[in-house]
Amino acid sequence: MNREEFQQTQEAPYKPLTHTVSWLKKNLFSSWKNTLLTIVFGIISYLIVKNSIVWIFFSADWQVISANFRLLAVGQYPAAEVWRLWICLTLSSVLMGLSWGLWKGTVAHLTIAMVGMYTILGCLPFVMTETRIWLLVNVVVLVTAYVIGKNRPKLKKPLLIAWFLMFPVIVFLLSGFGVFNHVGTNLWGGFLLTLLISLVAIVFSFPLGLLLALGRRSKLPIVRWFSIGYIELIRGVPLITILFIAQLMLPLFMGHGIDINNVIRAMVGFTLFTAAYLAENIRGGLQSIPRGQFEAAESLGLNTAFKMTFIILPQALRAVIPAIVGLFIGIFKDTSLVAVVGLTDILGIGRNIISNPQFLGTQMEVFLFVALVFLIFCNMMSYASRRLEVALGVGKR
Amino acid sequence: MKKHLLALLSILLIFSVVLAGCSEEKAEETKSKSQLDIVKKRGKLVGGVNADIPGFGYVASDGSYSGMDVDITKAIAAAIFGDPDAVEYRPLSAEERFIAVQTGEVDVLARNTTYTTSRDASVGLAFAPVTFYDGQGMMVREDSGIKSLKDLQGTRIAVESGTTTELNLADQMRKLGVTYEPVVFDSQDAAIAAYEEGSVDGFTTDRSGLVSRRSTLAKPDEHFILSEVLSKEPLAPSVKDGDSKWVGVVTWTVYALIQAEEYGITQGNVDTFIDSEDPEIRRFLGVEGDLGEQLGLPKDFVVQIIKAVGNYGEVYNRHLGPDTVFDLDRGPNELWTNGGLMYSPPFR
Structure with a gap:
């Protein structure tokens, strides 16, 4: 099957339809061995596809997804407070739309993908009217912001600042902090929690990893030893162990009275873990920069901070974008490990849902849905990274 | 250099003593309280x-x-x-x-x-x-002709890994002198799926779990829970x-x-x-x-x-x-x- 697909993607798009038969002959039936392979894999693919379709459309009970859609999306976040999540989403839509108008390119593709997702979500038969209205509002907001952004190129800087302020604002809105009703992190769940944990890990591990990478190349011995020790220690331990230590050992060390929330503990664990790997990725980039660049920067009279910020890091980071995005995609998927330590991310809440006596035996449906969600988001991330590479000319310049 | 090291060590020592003191105080505070x-x-x-x-x-x-x-x-x-x-x-x-x-x-x-x-x-x-008084039980197919644990000679039995059920099964079978092949699964979902498609002959877990799992099978009537209890599980x-x-x-x-x-x-x-x-x-x-x-x-x-x-x-x-x-x-x-x-x- 692989072979067929590979060949199809290689040649199919450029041949006119009339050549189909000769194309088939050339690629699939060129010799008796190929013919045999084609027939065998054809039968296997047919069986797989047929059985999947029969299962998906006839025997699967998708009611478990429609009835628990809110749980899968936001976990046990109180229904009366869900409007706060919508506000968060709308705010991101505003920024997304503005960025679309200002930068176009990659952002445009991603934004269009988002609009598409909103539309598909809004058209699903089981979502509530309220959800539809909010989604519609989001689409409208996105497009309006796009139009505004297109005509005001001066907004670029404020927009970047706004993106950075977004995270504290979202956390503030989610938990309430005295202004709204407090919603404890124990109620944050579903895809919301998956997204939050991975966002925190990605955003906070970046500066940390950068410092560690620079620290490992530093001439100051304590800084260097500390960086090496930290990186090697964390890389020598599986992520699940770090999570268990954060969830189980930390409370024992901390003693009574000090109570760190278990969602925060997971976030810290993920951040520390990602930082160590990121540091090694960035160090790889730093090593790829020729000595001449350092010397050139120094001969211009730049001090270390300027040299790094303006000459070395931009080149080093550009070189390792694929590795870094690969790491981030890995972390995004690894967040499902928190289900093992009792947090209700999208996988964890899925496991809780299939324990509901009403939905016993629907694990296939739930797990497939979770897999689909991961598939969509991981693909979006890797698409964004590919576009970013093209835009920055990685491997060309 | 040596002096610096000494100074560093003593600072660390003081820190750890202070920290230890903190945690002990806290512990005593909570101890007196129910x-x-x-x-x-x-x-x-x-x-x-x-x-x-x-x-x-x-x-x-x-x-x-x-x-x-x-x-x-x-x-x-x-x-x-x-x-x-x-x-x-x-x-x-x-x-x-x-x-x-x-x-x-x-x-x-x-x-x-x-x-x-x-x-x-x-x-x-x-x-x-x-x-809740629970106990470990065993589910088999009605048409397999298995009526008690002794009939399980030479069969494949699905268990969940890392649980007491795995150990209890081994204990009971050793006591009865029955040889069987344990097939270990990571989760109950996987174990029951293997049982349902027939790659194992029996499935063991707590009886309350067996009953709930049986109700999800395609034809619950074709499955049968043995009357023997393999272990006591008072919850x-x-x-x-x-x-x-x-x-x-x-x-x-x-x-x-x-x-x-x-x-x-x-x-x-x-x-x-x-x-x-x-x-x-x-x-x-x-x-x-x-x-x-x-x-x-x-x-x-x-x-x-x-x-x-x-x-x-x-x-x-x-x-x-x-x-x-x-x-x-x-x-x-x-x-x-x-x-x-x-x-x-x-x-x-």
Whole structure:
């Protein structure tokens, strides 16, 4: 099957339809061995596809997804407070739309993908009217912001600042902090929690990893030893162990009275873990920069901070974008490990849902849905990274 | 260089002493207090529950926790605060549940935990009375002709890894001299899937689990649960050891549920019993005497419990009884007056 697909993607798009038969002959039936392979894999693919379709459309009970859609999306976040999540989403839509108008390119593709997702979500038969209205509002907001952004190129800087302020604002809105009703992190769940944990890990591990990478190349011995020790220690331990230590050992060390929330503990664990790997990725980039660049920067009279910020890091980071995005995609998927330590991310809440006596035996449906969600988001991330590479000319310049 | 190192070391030493001092002070502060006072001060109970065992703990579509263990937690909250919703639930995995109790992260653990000697003695838990008598069972296909454990000679049996069920199965089969091939799965979902498609001959887990799993199979009637019980699995809520006041609260909450069923007091008719002439019932419901105050609870804590979740029989029927998919026979979980094991010491 692989072979067929590979060949199809290689040649199919450029041949006119009339050549189909000769194309088939050339690629699939060129010799008796190929013919045999084609027939065998054809039968296997047919069986797989047929059985999947029969299962998906006839025997699967998708009611478990429609009835628990809110749980899968936001976990046990109180229904009366869900409007706060919508506000968060709308705010991101505003920024997304503005960025679309200002930068176009990659952002445009991603934004269009988002609009598409909103539309598909809004058209699903089981979502509530309220959800539809909010989604519609989001689409409208996105497009309006796009139009505004297109005509005001001066907004670029404020927009970047706004993106950075977004995270504290979202956390503030989610938990309430005295202004709204407090919603404890124990109620944050579903895809919301998956997204939050991975966002925190990605955003906070970046500066940390950068410092560690620079620290490992530093001439100051304590800084260097500390960086090496930290990186090697964390890389020598599986992520699940770090999570268990954060969830189980930390409370024992901390003693009574000090109570760190278990969602925060997971976030810290993920951040520390990602930082160590990121540091090694960035160090790889730093090593790829020729000595001449350092010397050139120094001969211009730049001090270390300027040299790094303006000459070395931009080149080093550009070189390792694929590795870094690969790491981030890995972390995004690894967040499902928190289900093992009792947090209700999208996988964890899925496991809780299939324990509901009403939905016993629907694990296939739930797990497939979770897999689909991961598939969509991981693909979006890797698409964004590919576009970013093209835009920055990685491997060309 | 040496001097610097010495200075650094001494600074570290001072730091560690200060830190150690801090934690000891804190520990002493909390030691004198019962968990009950902490819970009361906090205004809500933190209950460690299981969120993925059908019938015992799961998340309903509206996002609320539900199940038999969850109802026990609600009963404790109702006893303390008169409000079954004054609970913060912490879903716990099997690995972290004991540490969560030891560190005081959860006040009470109501999470399908088997009451065993070592857990009582070395893990540092104090168990409340058993809320559900379970036992390990074995499910086989009706047409396989297997009628008892002895017939399992040479078969393949699915078990869940890392659980006591795996060890119990090995013990029992060794005792009977039966050789079999254990097929170990990471989760019950995988084990039951393998059983259903016929790659293994038998599936073993707790009998309550077997019944619930059987109800999800395509043709439940074609499967049969052997009458033999491989092990005793009394499931009980537990709290941290060494806090008799707090153990007392949890213990008597469970007994109150059982005693209420014995008196025939239900969620619906509890108000009519308050005017009862029976001195035992008057004492039980706190109309007379000071049982509640002795436990550190409100006088009418039993009334609050029953209003919140009903009596033991109601809790059982709501989650495992004939109206549910499980339709699990009460068996040993019947009241002692009906030939079961549920027995409450007198409230006096």
